[in-house]
Amino acid sequence: MHIPDGFIPLGQCAIYWVIAIIALIFAFRWGRKNLSEKTIPLMAVLAAGIFAIMSMNIPVPFGSSGHMVGAAMVAIIFMSPWAAVIVIALVLMIQGLFFGDGGITTMGANIINMGICGGFVGYYSWRALYKPKMGSDGVLKGSGILGKRKWWAIGIASWVAIFLAAVLAALEMALAGTFPLGLGLLYMGGFHAMIGIFEAIITVIVVASLEKVRPDLLAWNNLKRSQTDDINLNQWRLLQNDS
Amino acid sequence: MTPKNRNLLIGGLIIALIIGVLSPFIASTNPDGLDASAEHLNPGVMINPGYWHAPFDNYQVPQLGDGPLAGIAALLIGVIIALVFVGIVTLVLRRRDNTDNTES
Numbered sequence: 001m002h003i004p005d006g007f008i009p010l011g012q013c014a015i016y017w018v019i020a021i022i023a024l025i026f027a028f029r030w031g032r033k034n035l036s037e038k039t040i041p042l043m044a045v046l047a048a049g050i051f052a053i054m055s056m057n058i059p060v061p062f063g064s065s066g067h068m069v070g071a072a073m074v075a076i077i078f079m080s081p082w083a084a085v086i087v088i089a090l091v092l093m094i095q096g097l098f099f100g101d102g103g104i105t106t107m108g109a110n111i112i113n114m115g116i117c118g119g120f121v122g123y124y125s126w127r128a129l130y131k132p133k134m135g136s137d138g139v140l141k142g143s144g145i146l147g148k149r150k151w152w153a154i155g156i157a158s159w160v161a162i163f164l165a166a167v168l169a170a171l172e173m174a175l176a177g178t179f180p181l182g183l184g185l186l187y188m189g190g191f192h193a194m195i196g197i198f199e200a201i202i203t204v205i206v207v208a209s210l211e212k213v214r215p216d217l218l219a220w221n222n223l224k225r226s227q228t229d230d231i232n233l234n235q236w237r238l239l240q241n242d243s
Numbered sequence: 244m245t246p247k248n249r250n251l252l253i254g255g256l257i258i259a260l261i262i263g264v265l266s267p268f269i270a271s272t273n274p275d276g277l278d279a280s281a282e283h284l285n286p287g288v289m290i291n292p293g294y295w296h297a298p299f300d301n302y303q304v305p306q307l308g309d310g311p312l313a314g315i316a317a318l319l320i321g322v323i324i325a326l327v328f329v330g331i332v333t334l335v336l337r338r339r340d341n342t343d344n345t346e347s
Contacts (some may be wrong), residue, residue: 007294044326047329048326052263191276
C-alpha cells in the first residue's frame with residue numbers, strides 16, 4: 001500500500017504532507033503525556049516487528065500480494081490512535097528513506113492512509129464493537145456491538161482499518177488522476193479485503209500473546225476500576241508512571 | 244530498565260529478526276495491492292521519477308549481490324534501525340515530559 005513517488009502530483013503531495021505533520025504534532029503531544037519508561041520498549045519492539053512483517057508479502061488471489069500494516073494493533077494495545085500514528089509514521093520514514101518502499105513526496109499520503117486512517121479506524125471500530133470496562137470487582141468487562149467477544153472485535157477492527165486505508169488510497173489516486181475512481185476502488189478494495197484477513201489474524205495473535213506474557217502492557221488491563229463506561233487514559237498514565 | 248522490559252525488548256527483537264531472515268525465502272514476489280492495481284489500471288505510472296535513491300532500495304544491500312543474503316542483511320539492518328529510531332524518538336518525548344513537569 002506504500003504509494004511511490006510519481007503516483008500523486010507534487011501539489012497534492014504537499015497538502016498530504018501538511019496534514020501528516022499536523023497529525024504528528026498531535027501524536028507527539030500524546031506521546032509526551034502518555035509514554036512511560038514501561039511503554040517505550042513496547043513501542044520500539046512493535047516498530048521493529050511491524051517493519052519486519054511489512055516486508056513479508058503474502059500472496060493473495062489474482063496475482064497480487066500484500067503485507068500487514070499494524071496500525072490497528074498499536075492503537076488497540078495502547079488504546080490510542082495517536083500511538084499508531086507515531087509508530088507507523090516513523091516506520092514509513094525508515095522504509096522510504098533507507099529502503100525505497102514508498103516515496104518521499106508521497107510519504108505524507110502514506111502516513112495519512114496507514115498511520116492516521118489505519119490507527120483511527122482500527123481503534124474506533126474496535127471501541128464500537130467492544131468497549132472495555134474494568135468492573136468494580138477488578139474483572140475486565142466488555143460492552144458494545146459484539147459484547148464480550150474481544151478477539152473478534154480486534155480481528156474485525158484490524159480488517160476494517162486496512163480495508164478503509166486502501167479505499168482512502170484509491171480516493172487519493174482518483175483525485176490525482178492516476179486510477180479511475182470506480183476501478184481503483186474495486187482493485188484496491190478487493191486486494192486489501194483479502195490482505196485484511198492476514199492483518200486480522202496476525203493482530204489477534206500478537207495481542208493475545210501479549211495478553212499472555214505481559215498483560216500489564218495492554219492499556220485495557222490498566223483501566224482503573226470504575227462504575228462508569230468512560231475510559232480515562234490519564235488514570236492509565238498515572239498507573240504506568242507509578243509502576 | 245526492568246528485567247521484564249529487557250526480556251520484552253530482547254524477545255521482540257529476536258522475533259523481528261527471525262521474520263527478517265525468513266522473509267526473503269517465503270515472501271511472495273507478486274506485486275502488492277497498490278502495484279497490482281497500477282499494473283491493471285495505469286502501467287505508465289510505475290516509472291520511478293527518481294527523486295530519491297534509497298541506499299538499500301528494494302530491501303537489498305547492493306554490496307552483497309542479488310542473492311537472499313542481500314535481502315536478509317537489508318531487513319536485519321531495517322529491524323535494528325526501526326527499534327533504535329523509535330526507541331530514541333519516544334525516549335526524547337518522555338524526557339521532555341519529565342523536564343516539563345519539573346519546570347511547571
